[in-house]
Amino acid sequence: MTVGAVKKKGNIPEELLVSKGRIAGTSMFFFNQEPTLVGLSYLAKPSKMVLVLSTCCEGTGITYPIQKPEIIEYYNKAKDGAETFDQLCSSMSTTWKTNRRPMCIFYGLIKLSASTIMPSILQYLQIW
Structure with a gap:
């Protein structure tokens, strides 16, 4: 669905x-x-x-x-993951102001990879 x-x-x-x-x-x-x-x-x-x-x-x-309609309940459950991802991306900014498109794409990829790996790093540091 x-x-x-x-x-x-x-x-x-x-x-x-x-x-x-x-x-x-x-x-x-x-x-x-x-x-x-x-x-x-x-x-x-x-x-x-x-x-x-x-x-x-x-x-x-x-x-x-x-x-509430079931569709709204399902939508609220499904959008939590996207909001968490957006929150992680906004908390760690790796971008600088630039007008060059390749640099914007590169900074976006760094931001994506940092927000993806950060929960794993935090979980690893809790073990130690």
């Missing part, structure tokens, strides 16, 4: 973007003609709307203790 957030720009029906008159915590599901793509417009707070697309077939369930 693939889940991803959608920006509010582009070809999105107006009914999904309107939050006026909707109660916080409500969900609107939308489907394409084949049962392969499920969309969700979830109003978390009166001022915060989340648009999510998913490739699951049966994603219209709602978890009852928290009243």
Whole structure:
């Protein structure tokens, strides 16, 4: 199953973007003609709307203790890894200001490798 957030720009029906008159915590599901793509417009707070697309077939369930759609719960679990990776990358910067594209790519590769190896190094140092 693939889940991803959608920006509010582009070809999105107006009914999904309107939050006026909707109660916080409500969900609107939308489907394409084949049962392969499920969309969700979830109003978390009166001022915060989340648009999510998913490739699951049966994603219209709602978890009852928290009243959130299953797609949102899965998306929150899946995005933790990406947020952790972004946090590690931002904590160790190896870049310098440069306009040369090869240097930017090289610095990006160093940042990627440093953030990938850092948890292993920290675990190794805890053993000693």
